[in-house]
Amino acid sequence: MNDQAPIDPLRQPLLAHLIELRQRFIWSLLAIVVGFAVCYYFAPEIYGFLVKPLAQATEGEHRRLIYTGLTEAFLTYVKLALWAGCFLAFPVIAIQIWIFVAPGLYKNERSAFLPFLVATPVLFMMGAAIAYYLVFPMAWKFFLSFEMPASPDNLPIQLEARVSEYLSLSMTIILAFGIAFQLPVVLILLTRAGLLSAAKLSKFRRYAIVLIFIVAAILTPPDVISQISLAVPLLVLYELSILGAKWVEKKRAVGNATAGPQA
Numbered sequence: 001m002n003d004q005a006p007i008d009p010l011r012q013p014l015l016a017h018l019i020e021l022r023q024r025f026i027w028s029l030l031a032i033v034v035g036f037a038v039c040y041y042f043a044p045e046i047y048g049f050l051v052k053p054l055a056q057a058t059e060g061e062h063r064r065l066i067y068t069g070l071t072e073a074f075l076t077y078v079k080l081a082l083w084a085g086c087f088l089a090f091p092v093i094a095i096q097i098w099i100f101v102a103p104g105l106y107k108n109e110r111s112a113f114l115p116f117l118v119a120t121p122v123l124f125m126m127g128a129a130i131a132y133y134l135v136f137p138m139a140w141k142f143f144l145s146f147e148m149p150a151s152p153d154n155l156p157i158q159l160e161a162r163v164s165e166y167l168s169l170s171m172t173i174i175l176a177f178g179i180a181f182q183l184p185v186v187l188i189l190l191t192r193a194g195l196l197s198a199a200k201l202s203k204f205r206r207y208a209i210v211l212i213f214i215v216a217a218i219l220t221p222p223d224v225i226s227q228i229s230l231a232v233p234l235l236v237l238y239e240l241s242i243l244g245a246k247w248v249e250k251k252r253a254v255g256n257a258t259a260g261p262q263a
Contacts, residue, residue, distance in 0.1 A: 024096040031092035035085030043077040046084050047163075050170045053136035054161075057144060065163040076164045083171050090121055112192065116185050127181030127233075128174045135173065135229050139221040176219040180234060187241040191248050198245035201238075208238055 039046060051065065067073045094117055102110055143159070150156035190196040201208075216231035 035088035040081035127177035
């Protein structure tokens with residue numbers, strides 16, 4: 001006598017999806033582990049790349065970064081390697097997401113979803129590049145301006161930055177800029193889902209300007225130049241999102257008009 005009850009046919013697709021999801025998760029996790037191992041090996045080079053803007057801002061001044069705990073430098077390298085390893089593994093993770101999602105999409109949905117999957121890392125890299133090449137040099141010079149030389153009436157104020165604090169700040173700013181630059185992807189996807197429209201985005205523009213400057217003030221160091229460096233590209237991306245929303249609505253209208261006579 002068989003004690004095992006037969007599996008409900010309605011549950012079989014769900015179990016298959018869960019097994020497939022687990023497999024994609026394992027491959028993604030393996031990609032992160034491999035990326036972490038590679039980046040830990042090259043951690044000194046990655047550290048040198050991130051610290052270069054500060055070194056250039058203090059060129060000729062014989063500066064140094066310090067660590068105050070025995071394990072601080074090691075744990076900082078581990079954190080740095082994991083952070084960089086996730087970036088390195090993103091193409092594999094994106095492919096695994098596509099493999100999992102694509103079979104459940106219609107042909108037109110696959111053609112619509114794929115550009116967003118490609119645009120996400122491109123926009124992230126654009127945001128990260130602006131943070132590294134534009135914001136870092138200006139922000140570090142701003143912070144260094146608070147140093148004070150010694151005088152008979154006071155003690156000097158001099159930067160002795162901890163390596164963990166510097167790298168955490170640098171990684172946080174790069175991540176914040178990369179995420180902020182996903183604005184067009186989010187808005188256009190919401191438009192495709194019917195939750196937003198080009199008209200609503202245009203009507204919300206003046207509020208969006210205020211919100212963008214608030215977000216820029218939160219994500220960037222507390223100097224006006226850094227805040228403007230993030231706010232201005234986000235305003236441009238918001239306007240491009242409106243154009244993208246109009247294109248989505250136009251394409252949808254054409255598709256409905258084509259489907260109408262066939263019906």
